Amino acid sequence: MAGDVWVPAPAGPLALPHDEVHVWRASLRPPPSVLARLEATLSADERARAARFRFDEHRIAFVAGRGVQRGILSRYTGLPPAALAYREGSHGKPELDGASAGAGIRFNVSNSGDFALYALTLRREIGVDLELIKPMPDGIDIAQRFFSAPENEVFAGLGDDVRDLAFFRCWTRKEAYIKAVGEGLSMPLDRFDVAFAPGEPARILRTRGNPAEAERWTMLSLDPGSGYVGALAVEGGDWRPVLFDWDAAG
Structure with a gap:
């Protein structure tokens, strides 16, 4: 980053x-x-x-x-x-x-x-969301529970050397969005897809139920310091x- x-x-x-x-x-x-x-x-x-x-x-x-x-x-x-x-x-x-x-x-x-x-x-x-990056030996299992199907396809294809960082990139971007829309835990994390592959700019790719919703928001990746990752979602x-x-x- x-x-x-x-x-x-x-x-x-x-x-x-x-x-x-x-x-x-x-x-x-x-x-x-x-x-x-x-x-x-x-x-x-x-x-x-x-x-x-x-x-x-x-x-x-x-x-x-x-x-x-x-x-x-x-x-x-x-x-x-x-x-x-x-x-x-x-x-x-x-x-x-x-x-x-x-x-x-x-x-x-x-x-x-x-x-x-x-x-x-x-x-x-x-x-906004901030996360301390840490080893995620169960990252694939957690992703399968919470990430969308397209996100899981991307995540499963990543190498072990980038998977932990990619997990937290995806997580912070999804959390920033649900906090921005104000629905908190009531919004399932698999209702929308975010971009998070290495080198891919942060953005909302698509939202289910209301496809136009993705165009309403702009997303930004944040680098708060060594060992941390953050994301911002703004109307x-x-x-x-x-x-x-x-x-x-x-």
């Missing part, structure tokens, strides 16, 4: 043009001083949820993930991180609520391993990605 260029965000408030999609990469293992600052911005409900985690590593990842999310969204809404409110949209997809709801910002989040991705658009649906095609690094932005 060609490496993506993740750059520090400009200081201060940020605008989100209609023709841009902003994606932030953040570590979920910040220093204790940063973690304390992030935790101070969480709601009472979020702090209560964090306290229920049995293991520190899971609590830290939750606090960092929610705190960074609030910090990022505050830069676009103009509200303090602690003042942001959320609501659940269809199928539980989170949305901004209250004073920030009218801004038209859509966002989606994914985390895996030590990192998280935050994707934001203006008035267009979006889904429409007249946009360009802008990649920010939360650590560098502070």
